[in-house]
Amino acid sequence: MFEFPVLVGDIGGTNARFGLIEAQGAMPRLLSHEATADHPDPSSAIKASLAKGRDVKPPRSAILAIAGRIDGPEVRLTNAHWKIAGQRIAEDFGLSSAVVVNDYVPVAAGAAGIEPHDLTPVGPCPPVPGGARVVLGPGTGFGAAALVPYAAHLAIVSTEAGHTDFGPADAFEEQVWHALERVEDRITVEAVLSGPGLSRLHAAVAHVRTGKPHEKIDPAAVTEAGLTASDPHAAETLDLFGRLLGRVCGDLALTFLATSGVYIGGGIAPRIVKVLQESGFREAFERKAPFAAMMRQIPTSVITVHDPAFQGLAALANEGRKFVYHGQVWRKAE
Incomplete structure (x- = not known):
């Protein structure tokens, strides 16, 4: 070819x-x-x-x-x-x-033969061969694709999942959503789960906790402050980011019945692996009744290969x- x-x-x-x-x-x-x-x-x-x-x-x-x-x-x-x-x-x-x-087409193609040493698991689940896989990643934007076995081939389905609407799931998130900056009058997956989204999320969390509007700061600064716990609002933002990412990963796993795993790339996830492992990422991923038992069997990993x-x-x-x-x-x- x-x-x-x-x-x-x-x-x-x-x-x-x-x-x-x-x-x-x-x-x-x-x-x-x-x-x-x-x-x-x-x-x-x-x-x-x-x-x-x-x-x-x-x-x-x-x-x-x-x-x-x-x-x-x-x-x-x-x-x-x-x-x-x-x-x-x-x-x-x-x-x-x-x-x-x-x-995300090549990221999906790469997932077909990715080695275990190029992945960091988030959760205890072993890989299950033969099923569909989802690759996604928050970075400058939010990309996602699925790798689906089709006869002797592997079909790659690219998506615009980052531009789907995204809403709150509990009382705290509802407060955050009210304070979130809209993008073209919408709150989408990408508006929250991306580098710019991390800045928006931090400003909204700080607004909710202090009762005062908060200026956006650089996403790298949010990550640094959150990982070092020098800013409690940043630490809480990273924890919320992990839960929200887990929810979206679960939604896409259900959409494509990705029994062989969800693989997270992009520029943000490799920097916050510990946050994902210790936050409510897996709980949010698995909380998909009536299919919670199936979700518990789907592995989730961060792509750490360069x-x-x-x-x-x-x-x-x-x-x-x-x-x-x-x-x-x-x-x-x-």
């Missing part, structure tokens, strides 16, 4: 990482990280990245994972200004083909016929 060398890219709302798979079966060689704000378009960032590599052979094809919905020949990033068209990139670099997929998307992009490039997935595909006419 792909002509080697294959250019791979993991393009988020803040940063884009590019690499090169030089031969069939090889793992990607990282070229560089590029800030999306530093470039007018993806081709500019790719050109800069290729220039930073040593002895780089020109790519012959590309597969790019982007943080956005793949709904046409040109796709705009959800949280950045870039517009991405596979055909334009292919023509800019003389490629024979270019494929653009949602950023660059899981790159591993998944390698799987898609090297074992393309194994997977079925939706994407923007352009191939040069013969």
Whole structure:
């Protein structure tokens, strides 16, 4: 499906990482990280990245994972200004083909062969082979996809679960919800379970506890203050974040009957593994009557391997016929 060398890219709302798979079966060689704000378009960032590599052979094809919905020949990033068209990139670099997929498609592909040492369990459940899996992650936004066995293939179902509505489940959460900043007059999963969401959640918790509006602070500062207990509102925010994440993980596990596990990626979860293990994450995950018994058997883990998307992009490039997935595909006419 792909002509080697294959250019791979993991393009988020803040940063884009590019690499090169030089031969069939090889793992990607990282070229560089590029800030999306530093470039007018993806081709500019790719050109800069290729220039930073040593002895780089020109790519012959590309597969790019982007943080956005793949709904046409040109796709705009959800949280950045870039517009991405596979055909334009292919023509800019003389490629024979270019494929653009949602950023959680390769994370799902990587979950098919992920090793136990690349996971940190949250809860005691052993993995159950043969069933569907869900991958998700709070980062700049909130991404999610499912990996579903389908005959001899693995079907990857990308979603926009981060843009579904999200509500409170108890009296305290209801108070927090009243104080939460809305995004386009909505409170969605992503509005709460993301980096910006962590800032919103902290401001709302502080508002509820002090009775006064609270300015938002940087999400990294919330995490740091919460982990060191230097700010009681931040510590409470991280605990609430863990419970809310557990609830959403459980909802998606039920949606896809993900009996083989839920895998949590993104930039936040690996930093707060201890919080997830000690908060009400699993309780919220399992509290899904009348299916609580089934939920107790579903493992939940944090993906701790570096660059899981790159591993998944390698799987898609090297074992393309194994997977079925939706994407923007352009191939040069013969």
